[in-house]
Amino acid sequence: MGALLELVCVGLFSAAFWTLWTVVQRVFGKSHLDNIPGPRSQSFATGNLGQYLARNGWAYQQWLHNEYGPVVKLNGMFGTKVLYVYDPVALSNIVVKDQYTYEEPQEFLHTMHLMLGDGLLATIGEQHRKQRKMLNPVFSINHMRHMTPIFYEISRKLREAIGRRIKGGQEEMDILDWMARTALEVVGQAGLGCSFDPLINDSADQYGQAIKAIAPTIGPLRLARMLLPLVMNIGSPKLRGWLFRLIPNKSIQRACEISDLLDEHSQRIFNEKKEAMEKGDNAVLHQIGEGKDILSKLSKPPIQVSYVRDIGKQRLIVQANMTASEEDRLPDKELLGQMSTFIFAGMETTSGALAHILQLLSENPDVQHKLRAELLEAYGDADEIPYDQLVELPYLDAVCRETMRLCVFLPFLFREARKDIVMPLSAPLRGVDGTLMHEILVPKDTKVLLGLHACNCNPALWGLDAAEWKPERWLAPLPETLTDAHIPGVYSHLMSFLGGGRACIGFKFSQLEMKVVLATLLSSFTFAPSQRKIVWNVGGIQYPTVGLSSAKAEVPMKIGFVKTT
Structure with missing residues (x-):
């Protein structure tokens, strides 16, 4: 048993040293991402992700979109660089064209494997395609x-x-x-x-x-x-x-x-x-x-x-x-x-x-x-x-589509570039040095944060009322800016269910x-709001609570019978 523990400790130490050396290179080495505009880091440990992923992070995300647009360089954990995108052409390349280059981070795959076994969420490559x-x-x-x-x-x-x-x-x-x-x-x-x-x-x-x-x-x-x-x-x-x-x-x-x-x-x-x-x-x-x-x-x-x-x-x-x-x-x-x-x-x-x-x-x-x-x-x-x-009832379909557009239950996803790759953009991006970039060289091992909710609510595609819940928008022709953007989602110009080989x-x-x-x-029933305020929290999966201080997921509301005449 002693020899086994010694072997395990040596393996963990070697792996930790290699990981630390990789992080040092990413933090202090030059990167093609350095020319992409983005906010200053607020913490060495969590970078900007602490703000973005906070349970009340919607306001920060909206500020980020207004200030920088659909392509942003964020600071990740311990000084690493994260590329945040909701540009439709970039998303199309990530989830469809180059989907086998942009794969789930290893820590996500291992977590899913640990919790759920060898299901679709824990596999990649040929094994995933076979499943x-x-x-x-x-x-x-x-x-x-x-x-x-x-x-x-x-x-x-x-x-x-x-x-x-x-x-x-x-x-x-x-x-x-x-x-x-x-x-x-x-x-x-x-x-x-x-x-x-x-x-x-x-x-x-x-x-x-x-x-x-x-x-x-x-x-x-x-x-x-x-x-x-x-x-x-x-x-x-x-x-x-x-x-x-x-x-x-x-x-x-x-x-x-x-x-x-x-x-x-x-x-x-x-x-x-x-x-x-x-x-x-x-x-x-x-x-x-x-x-x-x-x-x-x-x-x-x-x-x-x-x-x-x-x-x-x-x-x-x-x-x-x-x-x-x-x-x-x-x-x-x-x-x-x-x-x-x-x-x-x-x-x-x-x-x-x-x-x-x-x-x-x-x-x-x-x-x-x-x-x-x-x-x-x-x-x-x-x-x-x-x-x-x-399935063809128009207003029921409009209510469902509009809710899935505005209330994305997986508001973001991470991907990781398995090799150096060029990411095209739908519109040129002005770099920190003033040059216009029509594409970005994404270095190997870069974490890419996909803004699925941001894409669904992008006013440049959906119009100035993109942040409003309006089921009627689905009963009229959609904006040409949206249809021409060719959103790569598997469902109705939306990224709610993702797209490509890893679509839901x-x-x-x-x-x-x-x-x-x-x-x-x-x-059979009527539904009326509770007097208690419901807040939908940012998370890997959105979850609702009564106020921001509660940890219990709940949506209280008043339910009564439909009156018949």
Whole structure:
């Protein structure tokens, strides 16, 4: 044991020395980025990032945009240089044309691997492309159509649960908690074919609680995450896990606990799914989701086409994997990684988006009334709005698009240049020395901060009212400045779901879920703002609190029944 610890210490020391030497070179060496305008550093430890990433950093970000525009040199941690961009041509090169040069920083990949396993968020290169190729069919429009009944069934349970709690005509509730529980149950049934939260009984699965704890746990690890590349290069996964558990840090210990719990539950669910698949149709039909979930579709052994048609979505992930060629098939550990990744990504962002939409509707009763009228007309005497009609409702679509434009739940992302590369710009940039630059040489290892929220709210593209929430803008032709800019986002001229090979694979799933939940709730309830002020905080994922001093994520609002005549 002594020899092993000595070897580990030598490895850590060598890696730390090499990292320190690299940082010294970046800080004191000359860089092509030095000619790009930007603010002075406010701290050697955090540079400008401490201001940009602060939970109340919206004002600083707006100042940055007004003062410097879409290309800025920021100071990163310990004197390193960060290139901040929301120029559309630069973004197009980063996320599409040169996406395999601009990749996720190693500390992000290692964090995702530690927390979620070998899912899409933790892989790059050929491994990532192989995973997306396998998963793409299960997120197709045709597949979403088959999933709609599951979404409606869960939404009706949500409606019943909220309705039971309304006393005296109106009740104040935390709508974020209800949306998080609903989103978790949707991705549980549609993604894994299991139930995390029955909604009615106020109970939640331990697995679901662990998923909810991921984002709050990762935040405090921002500095510790820089050390992950050092540890991840040491020995076997088992040895690395043992080393992590020796670190006397509460956040790291909590991260390890969550990782162990997710792995344990994912393995149990996965084994149950494979066992049901081997038993055939009847066993699958008796599971939650009746075999329509994504996991089932990746686990299913070769089957008849009629079986695929009848069973639906959950089986897609498993089935697609088992029927794939040997070279395309995913190992079980990667399927397990997809499970945790899909649950985490689907719950955090969609629940926040739904809560934000309902908050905005509560603050804009005219919009709420107009949207409810459209939905009630679409329902008629039916219990559900058919998929094809639901997704085409113009005002519902406008409300969703406008909220996703203004309220980006991943407001920024980091990338890292794997080699020296030239970044073109949509407009020339005047350098510190007065010269006009039409392109920028980005040195290898440069951190690039993508301003996704800034791109979505850029007045040069969207007009002077870019900062306003106006669903009606989607009911008229969009500005030519926007359409001519060729924003590289996968969804409606927006960067909300990113673009290129790392675009959100589940954005159609998320859009359908939001529309089903809104259609169900707005046809039955009215929403009015609470007297408490809601603040949306800057973060890797935006989160709402009552005021800036609170640490609890919540969106209280008053809910009542729709009056019928």
